[in-house]
Amino acid sequence: MSAMNIPKSSFPRIIIIGGGFAGIALAKKLSKKEVQVLLIDKNNYHTFQPLLYQVSTGGLEPDSIAYPIRKVLKDYPNFFFRLANVEEIVPEKKEIITNIGAIHYDYLVLATGSETNFFGNTEIEKNGMEMKSIPQSLNLRSLILENFEQALLTDDLHQRDALMNFVIVGGGPTGVELAGALAEIKKGILPKDYPDLDTRRVQINLIQSGDRILKEMSEKASKKAEDFLENLGVQVWKNVRVKSYDGKLVSTETELSFEAATLIWAAGVKGAAIKGLDAKELLIRGNRVRVNEFNQVIGFNEIFAVGDIAGMESEEFPCGHPMMAQPAIQQGRNLGENLVKLLQQKPMQPFIYKDKGSMATVGRNKAVVDLKNFKFQGVYAWFVWMFVHLFFLIGFRNRMVVFVNWVYNYIRFDREARLIIRPYKRDYTRFKD
Amino acid sequence: MSAMNIPKSSFPRIIIIGGGFAGIALAKKLSKKEVQVLLIDKNNYHTFQPLLYQVSTGGLEPDSIAYPIRKVLKDYPNFFFRLANVEEIVPEKKEIITNIGAIHYDYLVLATGSETNFFGNTEIEKNGMEMKSIPQSLNLRSLILENFEQALLTDDLHQRDALMNFVIVGGGPTGVELAGALAEIKKGILPKDYPDLDTRRVQINLIQSGDRILKEMSEKASKKAEDFLENLGVQVWKNVRVKSYDGKLVSTETELSFEAATLIWAAGVKGAAIKGLDAKELLIRGNRVRVNEFNQVIGFNEIFAVGDIAGMESEEFPCGHPMMAQPAIQQGRNLGENLVKLLQQKPMQPFIYKDKGSMATVGRNKAVVDLKNFKFQGVYAWFVWMFVHLFFLIGFRNRMVVFVNWVYNYIRFDREARLIIRPYKRDYTRFKD
Structure with missing residues (x-):
């Protein structure tokens, strides 16, 4: 057995870090494809962040806005989940280091989302x-x-x-x-x-x-x-x-x-960058990892980033896409399709954000x-x-x-x-x- | 204002310690009566204990078996709730001592329930x-x-x-x-x-x-x-x-x-006795406070106990009633009626347990x-x-x-x-x- 007890496979191994909107959307697109997918998250559940404020104010129970990640993946063969903190990425060894051990990847996707930005205060x-x-x-x-x-x-x-x-x-x-x-x-x-x-x-x-x-x-x-x-x-x-x-x-x-x-x-929020891929020159404003139009981290052919952590600069979005659910879901889906294309040696499709609008509730x-x-x-x-x-x-x-x-x-x-x-x-x- | 900011009242003050089955049943019987009621609990919610095992095993969210105590009492005038730990009872001063201060009672009801009994291990x-x-x-x-x-x-x-x-x-x-x-x-x-x-x-x-x-x-x-x-x-x-x-x-x-x-x-469980009323001679087997047939603590005219903490010995129940919801609810109700009678100087009715049966689910x-x-x-x-x-x-x-x-x-x-x-x-x- 290899580290973390993930069996060896003849398929390439894709590691997704984070089971938020982007990570889950990506995982779904990779179901039944010829890949081995390892999803890692520090929680065993997906959080529906837009409704957190209703948990805080007693309107909803926390369990109703969380969903077990294992249940999302349960019908997908070749999918593995591990509950772990990723401590470092070592691109030169194609390896991530976690609190439960190090493990090799063929492709790595950062879907770590964002964290509160106190701007140093x-x-x-x-x-x-x-x-x-x-x-x-x-x-x-x-x-x-x-x-x-x-x-x-x-x-x-x-x-x-x-x-x-x-x-x-x-x-x-x-x-x-x-x-x-x-x-x-x-x-x-x-x-x-x-x-x-x-x-x-x-x-x-x-x-x-x-x-x-x-x-x-x-x-x-x-x-x-x-x-x-x-x-x-x-x-x-x-x-x-x-x-x-x-x-x-x-x-x-x-x-x-x-x-x-x-x-x-x-x-404010900022991208949740990980050691090993957090050098200043790799990041754009908001602590987001700079990616090209295929969500590929600039300078690394096998590493991708989707969702809040992905800083895709464009004319329309000079600071990257809004850090919200919609761009994350769309990037996750697009990358899923692109990874399949990449493995089939077909050209990838650039990500184009379809703005479905935005909304907020006051009461x-x-x-x-x-x-x-x-x-x-x-x-x-x-x-x-x-x-x-x-x-x-x-x-x-x-x-x-x-x-x-x-x-x-x-x-x-x-x-x-x-x-x-x-x-x-x-x-x-x-x-x- | 008196301690805990409970206003003085011309009605006698009844303090209920504990918002479990017994305490809540009692409180409901005292609504709209000429008493001031102070309910104290270390949680701001009532717990439906029979379903705790479903929370442990992922079948239910905790919020669905808990109920805000303030909401139970919200339509009752002269009812007060305080979130506090009761540390000691001082019967000679008719006072309870809590982490938020001491307070006087005219009548005191222990409804503290039970806790796990490790039998000293x-x-x-x-x-x-x-x-x-x-x-x-x-x-x-x-x-x-x-x-x-x-x-x-x-x-x-x-x-x-x-x-x-x-x-x-x-x-x-x-x-x-x-x-x-x-x-x-x-x-x-x-x-x-x-x-x-x-x-x-x-x-x-x-x-x-x-x-x-x-x-x-x-x-x-x-x-x-x-x-x-x-x-x-x-x-x-x-x-x-x-x-x-x-x-x-x-x-x-x-x-x-x-x-x-x-x-x-x-x-096993044992009664959750409180300092000041936990002397060995006051307790029966199972750490329960000995009460007479009116749920009155033996030796104290103004102190009562209901539910798991109450040890009412009888021929049918030599060790007190089963430590379950039904006896607690029935004792709470009976005591509510008795307290009203007591204040009207009418004779109290002895508690008679109506066994409604018992049940357990396996799956x-x-x-x-x-x-x-x-x-x-x-x-x-x-x-x-x-x-x-x-x-x-x-x-x-x-x-x-x-x-x-x-x-x-x-x-x-x-x-x-x-x-x-x-x-x-x-x-x-x-x-x-």
Whole structure:
């Protein structure tokens, strides 16, 4: 047996690192082809990242937006999965090094996605919350609920307000959706759950460095989303940059500051590069590995990158494609077809991104949708948003469970998954001085 | 404001410690009565313990068997909830001491439930797994899945077998239901998920100290459950007592021993007594607080105990009532009515347990049900088991989500929640020597 107990095969071995949208789309295209595929991920499940904010805000259970990777691959012969962290890539030996051993590849595909970008601000990294994974979202859920339990116990109004002040940095879809969900909790759930707390004092502050939120979308969508948020009671701050956060005080580059127990950092992501392929000259802005139009890493014939980690510069996308599900899925599929062509010594097809539009939801009956020739907002957009997200969720059971939750939440104005399953340990004493 | 920010009230204050079956049943009976109720629990949710084994085995998401306590109480005026650990009871001062402060009571109700009883064996406590709470069940889920991932990686057959050997100690409903669920995973899921592993070598050993499993049920139920388990491939060992487990070797009082990476201890529970009311003379066997027929703690007029923690000795139940949901619910309700009577200076009604029967499920189409005059097993019993469990689950959403999962799992022979959301950190190297 070779390392990791992957049997030798007469087919070439393709290693895919990462079971996100790109990795799974690629794997599906390689099913029943004459290749041996090894998919490696640090989790045994695929995460449907667009709905993480609903896990954080008690609208969905984490299990309904995760899907076992082994189940995706179960009908594919010559597919292997290993739960492991990839520590280094050694291109000259065609080898990856992981915590469970080293292994040889014939072709390697990076589909590692992206991670939160704190732009070097270690203080915010330490004191802020992020929301890129299921455990992080559950930590945030616990913290939000713990804050209210804690607010009940203090007589110090100052401290109580800080515990009920949520500062969200970043006006992209994640920040907007989270702010909207928190505002709905404030309105629909907190007054009933905490009758002994003045929950009108809950503040939700959304901070955006630019002059509009949802800046990747149309101006109309930005404007309408801002209206929706303000109607829900969210304070939207534009042209403000957060400078520091010590766990108590959010300082900005202007005079504006906030005393807040919770800062959620949704202000940027960067490619999750791996040692051995992370040299500065290999990367474009955003820590993404530079690839050609075939998703081939520049300078390496056998290494490819798809999804958020892939930096494919073009005239239309000088900084690479948007770091979203659609480009990842499309690149994964295109590369799958190209790898088959490559093995058959046929010419590969360059990747062309088909923009299917973008959307964001703010709350109940409130969403914004930009299609190529048609932009709309409101109730209809909200139903479209829900339909599209249900459609892209992997697994019939997940779709049904999410659907049941959404119908229930809609009818009852409720979110029942407000459970602190694992407390997010935090130092409550820091507000005591 | 008084401690914990509970406002003063002209009504007497009843503190309930614990939001399990007994505490919730009691709280519901006290709604709209002239009392102030403070419910304290270390979690912000009620746990439906009978289905924990399905969380451990990937059949259900944890959120679907938990219910926010605040939501139970939300329509009750004069009800307060605090998330806290009770550290001590000081009866002479009518006070409880918690991690968030001390507080006075007029009446106190212990509804703390039970915890795993290792009978003083600290080695098993350290190396074994328990399944009395949602985090514990999730740890077990993670461990089971990690074991298979780990088994894939070793060339040492001995070690691989140990990783795939599950020893369950205790032939009560928990042990039986868990053994059955693991057997179904072995049959239906592992061969597809781990095509590169010889999952026929998975062993499930159920160890019972007495001469039959499900000893609280009828002999017919015991016999049939054992048949079901053996048909599913579970090894049932009777009249065997486990002596020690160092994390690798399970030793028994006979010559029998098992090399196993996982031991699940389901061999006993004991009352979760609290300092201040845990003196030896206050307790009966099983660490339960001795109460009279009104659930009043002997020697204390203002302190009551209901559910697993209550030790009500009687001719029919010399060691107190079975530590199960039904006695807890019935005692909670009866005490609720009695407290109202007490405040109105009317005589209290003694508790009389109405045995509604008992049941256990072994697997798909396989359950055993004992009613007073009717005992049955098999498919029909299985449907009754499911119906009863859905009925007793709190919350419409939970019922729907559990129902969707069960229908899906039944039709597809599947369990999709096989996710390692939080790895259960364990030392994989211990099998390496």
